Amino acid sequence: MRRQPAAKACVHAHPPHATAFAIANVDIPYCLIPEAEVFLGKIGVAKYRTPGTPANADEVGEVGKEHQAVLMENHGVIVWGKDVEDAYWKMENIDSYCRTIWIATGLGGGCTGSPAARRRSSSISARNSHARSARRPEGVRTLRQR
Ligand SMILES: [Zn+2]
Numbered sequence: 001m002r003r004q005p006a007a008k009a010c011v012h013a014h015p016p017h018a019t020a021f022a023i024a025n026v027d028i029p030y031c032l033i034p035e036a037e038v039f040l041g042k043i044g045v046a047k048y049r050t051p052g053t054p055a056n057a058d059e060v061g062e063v064g065k066e067h068q069a070v071l072m073e074n075h076g077v078i079v080w081g082k083d084v085e086d087a088y089w090k091m092e093n094i095d096s097y098c099r100t101i102w103i104a105t106g107l108g109g110g111c112t113g114s115p116a117a118r119r120r121s122s123s124i125s126a127r128n129s130h131a132r133s134a135r136r137p138e139g140v141r142t143l144r145q146r
Pocket residue numbers: 012013014051075076
């Protein structure tokens with residue numbers, strides 16, 4: 001995370017709900033809950049590299065330049081923040097967000113968000129971009145597109 005000057009602390013974990021998305025090769029949806037967009041931004045995806053290797057650090061470092069929360073394929077999550085408490089809080093948020101999506105999906109309503117919700121969320125996210133240290137990412141990338 002040295003490539004992102006705003007990253008002062010990192011937390012890495014394997015929270016079950018977020019890690020499930022990484023294992024299932026499913027994108028974490030965007031534009032569903034405003035708070036997730038405001039505090040996490042779009043969640044990046046790092047390709048699988050053997051954990052603990054320089055190749056893994058390189059991949060995560062590149063993705064972490066654009067995303068403060070990074071899902072590592074078939075591994076877990078790493079987040080960065082202004083301090084360790086901020087990073088820890090983001091880790092808690094990403095797993096809570098993924099758990100909420102999982103529950104909502106189980107209700108059968110789908111998790112695509114309405115166009116109005118996506119516009120509202122994008123507007124909130126743009127207004128609160130100062131809440132995140134990372135630059136707002138462009139475009140939507142899916143695990144399957146990598
Ligand atoms: Zn790990």
